[in-house]
Each structure stands twice: as C-alpha cells, then as structure tokens.
Amino acid sequence: MNDAPAPCPDSLVRLAERLADAARPVVMGHFRTGVAVDDKADASPVTAADREVESALRALIAAEHPDHGVLGEEHAATRPDAEYVWVIDPIDGTKSFITGKPLFGTLIALAHRGRPILGVIDHPAVGERWVGAAGRPTLMNGRPVRARTCAGLAEAWLYASSPHMFAGPDVVAFERLRRRIKHALYGADCYAYGLLACGFVDLVAEASMKPYDFCALVPVVEGAGGVITDWRDRPLTVASDGRVLAAGDARTHAAALAALASDA
Amino acid sequence: MNDAPAPCPDSLVRLAERLADAARPVVMGHFRTGVAVDDKADASPVTAADREVESALRALIAAEHPDHGVLGEEHAATRPDAEYVWVIDPIDGTKSFITGKPLFGTLIALAHRGRPILGVIDHPAVGERWVGAAGRPTLMNGRPVRARTCAGLAEAWLYASSPHMFAGPDVVAFERLRRRIKHALYGADCYAYGLLACGFVDLVAEASMKPYDFCALVPVVEGAGGVITDWRDRPLTVASDGRVLAAGDARTHAAALAALASDA
Numbered sequence: 001m002n003d004a005p006a007p008c009p010d011s012l013v014r015l016a017e018r019l020a021d022a023a024r025p026v027v028m029g030h031f032r033t034g035v036a037v038d039d040k041a042d043a044s045p046v047t048a049a050d051r052e053v054e055s056a057l058r059a060l061i062a063a064e065h066p067d068h069g070v071l072g073e074e075h076a077a078t079r080p081d082a083e084y085v086w087v088i089d090p091i092d093g094t095k096s097f098i099t100g101k102p103l104f105g106t107l108i109a110l111a112h113r114g115r116p117i118l119g120v121i122d123h124p125a126v127g128e129r130w131v132g133a134a135g136r137p138t139l140m141n142g143r144p145v146r147a148r149t150c151a152g153l154a155e156a157w158l159y160a161s162s163p164h165m166f167a168g169p170d171v172v173a174f175e176r177l178r179r180r181i182k183h184a185l186y187g188a189d190c191y192a193y194g195l196l197a198c199g200f201v202d203l204v205a206e207a208s209m210k211p212y213d214f215c216a217l218v219p220v221v222e223g224a225g226g227v228i229t230d231w232r233d234r235p236l237t238v239a240s241d242g243r244v245l246a247a248g249d250a251r252t253h254a255a256a257l258a259a260l261a262s263d264a
Numbered sequence: 265m266n267d268a269p270a271p272c273p274d275s276l277v278r279l280a281e282r283l284a285d286a287a288r289p290v291v292m293g294h295f296r297t298g299v300a301v302d303d304k305a306d307a308s309p310v311t312a313a314d315r316e317v318e319s320a321l322r323a324l325i326a327a328e329h330p331d332h333g334v335l336g337e338e339h340a341a342t343r344p345d346a347e348y349v350w351v352i353d354p355i356d357g358t359k360s361f362i363t364g365k366p367l368f369g370t371l372i373a374l375a376h377r378g379r380p381i382l383g384v385i386d387h388p389a390v391g392e393r394w395v396g397a398a399g400r401p402t403l404m405n406g407r408p409v410r411a412r413t414c415a416g417l418a419e420a421w422l423y424a425s426s427p428h429m430f431a432g433p434d435v436v437a438f439e440r441l442r443r444r445i446k447h448a449l450y451g452a453d454c455y456a457y458g459l460l461a462c463g464f465v466d467l468v469a470e471a472s473m474k475p476y477d478f479c480a481l482v483p484v485v486e487g488a489g490g491v492i493t494d495w496r497d498r499p500l501t502v503a504s505d506g507r508v509l510a511a512g513d514a515r516t517h518a519a520a521l522a523a524l525a526s527d528a
Contacts, residue, residue: 032464045447095449099421100464102390103367126366126390157363162450163427183309185359186426187451200296200364 008110008117008133008219012084015064016108019057019088020122020129023106026053027091027124032100045094050074053090053106061086071238073212080238085111087238089212093161093189102126105190109215114237119216121194130194132219138197147226147248148199153255156181156202159192170207170243173231177205177259193217193246197224202248203256207231209242221246227253231260272374272381272397272483276348279328280372283321283352284386284393287370290317291355291388296364309358314338317354317370325350335502337476344502349375351502353476357425357453366390369454373479378501383480385454394458396483402461411490411512412463417519420445420466423456434471434507437495441469441523457481457510461488466512467520471495473506485510491517495524 030049037045054072061070069079072088079085086108091097093104102125110118117134130145132138138145150156158181166174178184181203188195190213195201197220206214218236221228227250230236231243245260247253294313301309318336325334333346337353350372355361357368366389374382381398394409396402402409414420422445430438442448445467452459454477459465461484470478482500485492491514494500495507509524511517 032462095421095447098464099423099449100459100462101367101449101452101455103365157359159363162448164448183359184426184428185363185365185451187449188365191365195364198296198364200362 005115005117005134006112007135012110012118013131013133016110016118016120017131019060019108020106020120022056022060023053023090023122024124026056027106031097031125035098037098045098046074047091047094047098049097050090050094054088057086057088057090057108071211073210083113085238087111087116087212087215089216092213093191096187096189103188103191107190107212107216109212109218111215111238114239116215116218116236119219121190121216121220123191123194128194130197130220132197132221132223134219136223138220138223140194140198145198145224147197147221147224148202150202150247150249150252153180153252153259154182156252156256158184158203158205159188159195159201160184160186160204160206161189161192162186165206165208167208173260174205174207176262177256180259190217193221196226196246196248197221199248202252204244204246205256205260207243209244211238211240214240214242214244217244217246229253231257233257269379269381269398270376271399276374276382277395277397280374280382280384281395283324283372284370284384286320286324287317287354287386288388290320291370295361295389299362301362309362310338311355311358311362313361314354314358318352321352321354321372335475337474347377349502351375351380351476351479353480356477357455360451360453367452367455371454371476371480373476373482375479375502378503380479380482380500383483385458385480385484387455387458392458394461394484396461396485396487398483400487402484402487404458404462409462409488411461411485411488412466414466414511414513414516417444417516417523418446420516420520422448422467422469423452423459423465424448424450424468424470425453425456426450429470429472431472437524438469438471440526441520444523454481457485460490460510460512461485463512466516468508468510469520469524471507473508475502475504478504478506478508481508481510493517495521497521
C-alpha cells in the first residue's frame with residue numbers, strides 16, 4: 001500500500017548517527033542526577049536535558065545543512081517547509097528518564113517532502129541503537145534485524161507506552177484491540193519499536209503522538225520488514241494525526257487495523 | 265507500625281549474593297534467544313530459563329543449608345514451615361524477558377518465621393543489583409541508597425507493573441489512587457522498587473502478587489528508609505494477600521493507603 005519513499009543518501013545516514021553520538025553524553029550527563037522537572041502547557045514533563053540535547057543537535061544540523069528544516073519537541077520549528085526536515089525528540093520517554101528507568105531514547109528522523117526516509121532510535125543508557133533508512137535493512141548496533149511473522153492476532157504480543165495515552169474514541173478502539181491479542185505490555189516507549197524490529201514483539205499501537213514521536217520509527221520498522229501506518233492504513237508523514245500501528249507481520253497489521261476500526 | 269524483624273546474619277547475605285551471581289549467566293544465556301514460551305495454568309508465561317534458574321538456586325541452597333525451606337515460582341515448595349525459607353522468583357517480569365526488554369529481574373528473599381529479612385533484586389541485563397537486609401542500609405551495586413521524601417500525593421510519581429494486574433474491587437481502588445497522584449507509569453516490574461529505593465519514584469502499588477513476587481522487595485525498600493506493607497498497612501509476610509504498597513515517604517504511604525481504602 002505504501003509506494004516506496006526516496007532512497008536516503010549515505011552522507012545523511014552518517015550525519016544522523018553523528019547526531020545520536022553527540023546526544024549521548026548530554027543525555028547521560030543528566031541521567032539520575034535529580035535534574036529539575038518542569039511541567040509544559042500540556043502537563044507533560046520536560047527537563048534541561050531535553051532542551052540541551054535539542055539545541056546541540058540543531059547546531060550540528062545547521063552547520064552542515066543550513067537549508068534543512070528542523071522540527072523538534074522543545075524548540076520552535078525551523079524551515080518546516082524545506083525539502084529535507086529533521087524531526088527530533090531529544091528524549092522520548094521523558095517520564096522514564098526522570099524516574100531513572102533506562103529505556104528512554106533519542107529519536108532522530110529525516111523527512112523528505114514530509115515522508116520519513118531515515119530514522120535513528122538511540123538508547124544511550126543501555127547502549128542500543130537502531131538505524132533505519134529507506135531502501136536498506138534496519139541495523140541494530142550495526143547488525144541487520146528482522147521483524148517476525150505472527151500466527152494471528154490471538155497470538156500477538158503488543159506494546160503501548162501507556163493505556164492512558166488514548167483519548168476519546170481511541171480508548172474504546174484500543175481496548176477492543178487489547179481484548180483480541182495475547183498480552184498487552186506497557187512502558188517501553190520508543191524501545192518497543194526496536195523490539196518489534198528485532199522480532200521480539202508483534203504489535204505496537206499508540207495514539208496522541210507528535211511527529212517527533214513517530215517519524216524515526218517508520219524507517220526502522222519498514223527496514224526490518226515490518227509495517228507501520230496510522231490507524232487508517234495510511235503512510236505516516238509529518239502531518240499524520242498521531243495514531244500509530246506497527247506490526248512485524250502484514251497480516252497481523254491488517255487484523256489489528258480491523259480490530260481498532262470495528263465495533264463488531 | 266512494623267516491629268523490627270530479626271537481624272540477618274552476614275553469611276546469609278553473602279549466600280544471597282552468590283545465588284544472584286549464579287543466576288545471571290543462566291538467565292542471560294536464554295535472553296533474546298527465542299526461548300520457547302509455555303502458558304501456565306493461570307495463563308502466565310514461563311520459559312526453560314525460569315525453571316533452570318530456580319533449579320540451580322535450589323541446589324546451591326540445599327548444599328549449604330539443607331534445613332532451610334524453599335518457596336519458588338516454578339517448582340513445588342520444599343520445607344515451607346522451616347525457620348528459614350528462601351523465596352525465589354527466578355525471572356520476575358517474564359513477559360519483559362520474553363519480549364527482549366531488559367528490565368526483568370531475579371528476586372531472592374530469605375524469610376525468618378515468615379517475615380522477609382533479606383532481599384536481592386538483581387537485574388542481569390542492565391547490571392544492577394539492590395541488596396537489602398534487616399538492620400542494614402540497602403545497597404545498589406554496593407553503594408547505599410535512600411528513598412526520597414514527597415511533598416504530597418498530588419506530587420507523587422507511581423509505578424505498577426500493569427493496570428491489568430488488578431481484579432475485582434482492586435480495579436476501582438487503584439483507579440482512585442491513580443487519579444490522585446501526579447503520574448502513573450507501568451512496565452518496570454520489580455525494577456520499580458529499586459527505583460523507589462534510589463529516590464527516583466515515590467510510590468509502587470500492585471496486587472495479585474505471590475510471595476516470590478514481593479518478599480525480596482521488603483528489605484530493599486525498608487533498608488532505604490521507605491515503607492512497604494499490604495493495602496491495609498500490615499507488614500508483608502509469606503502469607504500476605506498479594507496487595508503491595510511501597511512509598512519512599514511514610515506520609516505519602518499513609519495518604520495512598522487512604523486513597524486505596526476510601527470511597528470518598
């Protein structure tokens with residue numbers, strides 16, 4: 001259903017990895033240090049670590065590609081209409097980070113005309129990194145990984161960041177899906193998509209996501225042979241509505257979409 | 265409210281650490297290897313890793329203390345009425361383990377006349393270990409740790425393994441508590457109690473727990489200055505009902521107990 005996105009130049013993959021390398025010491029310098037927590041307008045927490053990482057990555061991007069845009073969680077968008085736009089979440093799983101739990105990650109994506117063509121999911125505290133790029137196999141710490149097949153929705157292991165991330169009709173839709181799968185697990189944030197790319201879990205269903213929460217996940221999941229779309233089977237772009245469904249197996253993806261959509 | 269348990273002999277603390285050392289290579293030898301998963305009678309999953317670890321630890325205990333009892337998750341109880349009974353969960357967070365998520369842990373407790381006096385929470389995949397023993401400060405990787413104070417329930421960060429672990433009236437009680445705290449996070453299993461002992465989180469509220477799920481947590485939390493009881497403020501013993509409430513601050517513990525109990 002997805003027509004193939006443009007292939008991603010090598011130089012940009014290398015830059016994305018350098019950005020993740022640069023983020024690590026900044027993030028880890030604040031981990032478990034009792035860094036001050038502020039509440040944002042939407043009541044989600046943010047720390048100086050989030051802001052510092054994003055500033056550092058923006059400076060590196062601007063130095064190499066002043067024509068590229070940047071969309072990040074913590075600062076105002078820069079050139080959001082550029083052909084290439086970097087989409088950055090300095091710390092995905094801020095609540096994990098704040099509570100000393102090591103599964104938070106840095107998400108770095110590059111979108112070409114709105115479509116993610118490159119994604120890095122980097123977990124500095126556990127030293128694990130997934131790199132996905134259009135037209136290439138996804139690598140986890142340099143080794144290719146593959147999503148797994150699934151015998152059916154009733155056998156599927158599912159992750160979501162939190163059951164409280166769903167609002168309005170999504171609450172009912174997610175609950176309908178949850179009752180049809182084998183086990184629902186929570187609290188892995190973006191790490192769940194890395195586990196899916198490695199073939200350890202079958203589904204991730206989330207909502208209320210922002211572009212910087214999901215753009216990096218797309219090339220990682222697709223490059224591992226998985227399927228990732230919104231809840232209406234549309235390709236994810238920077239303009240998507242924040243509902244995300246990823247599956248290792250296309251048949252499980254289709255069955256999960258039907259469960260989310262159907263009142264039957 | 266808790267009268268002090270008997271102090272724990274040094275030799276038993278050393279044995280508990282040796283048990284945790286012995287478990288690590290067995291557990292990690294099966295991590296992310298696609299180990300077969302069986303469903304137990306209660307539909308919870310179990311793997312060969314769980315069974316092998318418990319067998320190894322039982323052999324070590326029997327060699328040193330043939331008079332001690334052993335209560336474990338995967339094998340029948342041995343001398344459950346002995347003065348000293350080891351209470352073991354070879355892999356707490358089996359679903360995390362199965363899905364490649366590194367926060368599962370090995371729980372090793374020693375109960376004296378039913379009361380936990382020694383607990384080890386060992387996380388082999390991230391190399392972190394908490395050791396608590398009656399009358400001593402809790403150590404995390406050898407360094408003393410302390411739980412933190414909390415300004416009030418409305419400021420509390422709470423963990424639970426899963427919102428689906430609650431049954432019957434506990435569903436409503438937990439939801440009542442959840443609506444009064446600041447943030448509820450899931451999916452950390454026994455790691456959450458380690459985070460509480462380190463002062464990174466304020467509350468852990470769980471239910472449907474078995475003695476091997478909670479006995480090791482008690483000395484770890486208490487030795488860090490925290491409070492851990494059942495949901496009726498009673499000390500936890502091997503005979504407790506499986507509802508657990510841990511807090512870093514005694515005032516937060518009291519407020520959380522009231523929220524769990526009250527229909528107001």
